[in-house]
Amino acid sequence: MEPLPSRIDFAAELNAEQLAAVQAGDGPVLIIAAAGTGKTRTLVYRVAYLIEQGTLPARILLLTFTNRAAREMVDRARQLVGPCVNAMTGGTFHSVSNRLLRRHADLLGYRKSYTILDSEDNRKLMRDVLDQMGLNTKEFPKPDVLLSLFSYAVNTEEDVEEVLHERFKHHPAEISDMVQAFDAWSKRKFDMSAMDFDDLLINAIRLLESKPALLEEYQERFQYILVDEYQDTNAIQARFVDMLAAKHKNLLVVGDDFQSIYAWRGADYHNIIEFPDQYEGTQVFKLETNYRSIPEILEVANQCIAGNPQQFQKTLKATRASSAQPIFVRPHDGGQQARYILDRVRGLQRNGMALKDMAVLYRSHFSSMELQLELQREGIPFVITSGIRFFEQAHIKDVTCLLRLIHSPTDELAFMRLVCLLPRVGDRTARKIWGILRGRFNVSDAHSRLELMNALPKASRERWQPVHELLEVVDAEKLGERPFEIVNRFVDEFYDHYALDHFENYHRRIDDLHELGTYTSQFNSVEMFLNEMALLSNTDGKSGEEEEDSLKLSTVHQAKGLEWKVVFVLWLTEGQFPSGRSLEEDPLASEERRLFYVATTRAEDMLWMFAPKSRRQRDGGIQFYNPSRFIGELDPSVYHEDHVGYI
DNA sequence: GTTTCGGTTCTTTTT
DNA sequence: GAACCGAAAC
Secondary structure, rough: OOOOOOOOOOOHOOHHHHHHHHOOOOEEEEEEEEEOOOHHHHHHHHHHHHHHOOOOOHEEEEEEEOHHHHHHHHHHHHHHHHHHHHHEEEEHHHHHHHHHHHHHHHHHHHOOOOOOHHHHHHHHHHHHHHHHHHHOOOOOOHHHHOOOOOOHHHHHHHOOOHHHHHHHOOOOOOOOHHHHHHHHHHHHHHHHOEEEEEEEEHHHHOOOOOOHHHHHHHHHHEEEEEEOOHOOOOOHHHHHHHHHHHOOOOEEEEEHHOOOOHHOOOOOOOHOOOOHHHOOOOOOEOOOOOOOHHHHEEEEHHHHHOOOOOOOOOOOOOOOOOOOEEEEEOOOOOHHHHHHHHHHHHHHHHHHOHHHHHEEEHHHHHHHHHHHHHHHOOOOOOOOOOOOOHHOHHHHHHHHHHHHHHHHHOOOOHHHHHHHHOOOOHHHHHHHHHHHHHOOOOOOOOOHHHHHHHHHHHHHHHHHHHHHHHHHHOOOOOOOHOOOHHHHHHHHHHHHHHHHHHHHOHHHHHHHHHHHHHHOOOOOOOHHHHHHHOOHHHOOOOOHHHHOOEEEEEEHHHHOOOEEEEEEEOEEEEEEEEEEEHHHHHHOOHHHHHHHHHHHOOOEEEEEEEOEEEEOOOOOOEEOEEEHHHOOOOHHHEEEEEOOOOO
């Protein structure tokens, strides 16, 4: 059979660096792609190239860092080669693991309908475990602390006990108690057939390790594996990739060690640095030609990262015409910083720039408080990629718990949360009822529903009545196939009332819930919705909203991979950026410096950097701040300092 | 014995 | 804002 004539003129649409990487032969490939050098473009064309060369899309696996990145790449590949790319497997490590486990989790002793615990569920569970063990005392580490350490140990594949010894050298609490807590918590999760984010990864690996036939099937299937943002993979993620790629060895990884910003959750940029050593015969390509930013911005980026040793040396080469220098400003405080930004935003708008072409970036969510207030007051529309994910907000979780319970009668956490919405029902009462129901509430079972109704305190029965009636018709009206209807009815007949009583910002929350209803309407089963929901983060975006013209406020972490014409970076002061806590762990602040590098390289045309001089403290005192070392490390000739008077 | 409410404190980064 | 703690209310 004649090969199809190529419809894509690769040589015309890519530069020489990109073309070489796209047309690389089989075997391991490492692409070091500096910021703004067309990394996504290269990956997309690589996919197109593989398909044109005759690879079946179903045999390609694309692993990305966010669902948004996966979707973007698949969409762009589809535009290039057509709808056949839909057969490709693409997503985050977590979502791909999840898909694997939904098919085979029973082999590990889980139900296939296992629930996914978000961080709040996990915290509640841990607190419960500690309570039961009598360890929830002042002397003992808090659930959050334990969870983050356990997670770190799991993600780096280090021994839990060793990590604990390291961290709690001088702590009065017994390490053995903590290890016991770890075991009890793990068992508890398994018994209730629940997995947290880390479990998704380790169980996917355990599955492949314990079932050689299955491993072989997937190894055979994924003839080509592409991994984006490889510098941010951790030990288990790297192992997952290695296992799947072991047969064909057609593993292509893309990344930039300069942009490695997730060491704190176990990411190890040695994965990318040592990739050529690990895979013999690796072809290495470098993308250094930057199309995004003006040379003045790249100069700042290059200078700042030069302070970090032992990385793949590379310099961003500018292609764009020279323009204005980045601007450094020292406002008096956060309020003045906010007013200055507002002023500039207005000015840019008058010159015809859209709000959506501007972004404000910061180290931690907290840093944007004053600006949020100011924007609100001045009526400038903005969107925040807030600290809490959309699906983790209290009111969203309250409502989705009903769906969880319908889907999984043994979801204790969902049950507890749901009944605690009722008056006179708190933790104790809820637990008692759960005991009466023998750890199971089956909405399809009339007896079960009545049992619940009778077990409720008298004062709450009336309130439960509408939910009771809703549950009665779930089966008859096949509501399981229309989750949005359950959501809408539950909100109208029950939750609206609750929200009115409990939330100051009732309207905003109800708006969110209507949005939830709309979002849910694209699913035709409760199960499909739940599968999606647990792994969606707020950067993944709700497609409808993107047309709105609004200013973006985001942490630098969440801004990764994005770009704007104008970028404002807030609170570049010692203690904020680099953050005080990070300095305790790493006095050289190399990861924070990479974070600053990521921030600066988001900007195309204009970059503003702020270092407020002071901040008012809670007790009324004033704390003074020095500008960030990252500013100090720059040659003052590469930026312009704008002096502000009182505004 | 439980729930609720009011005051206090703290805020790194996320799939 | 939200998590925690202690005191008041049911």
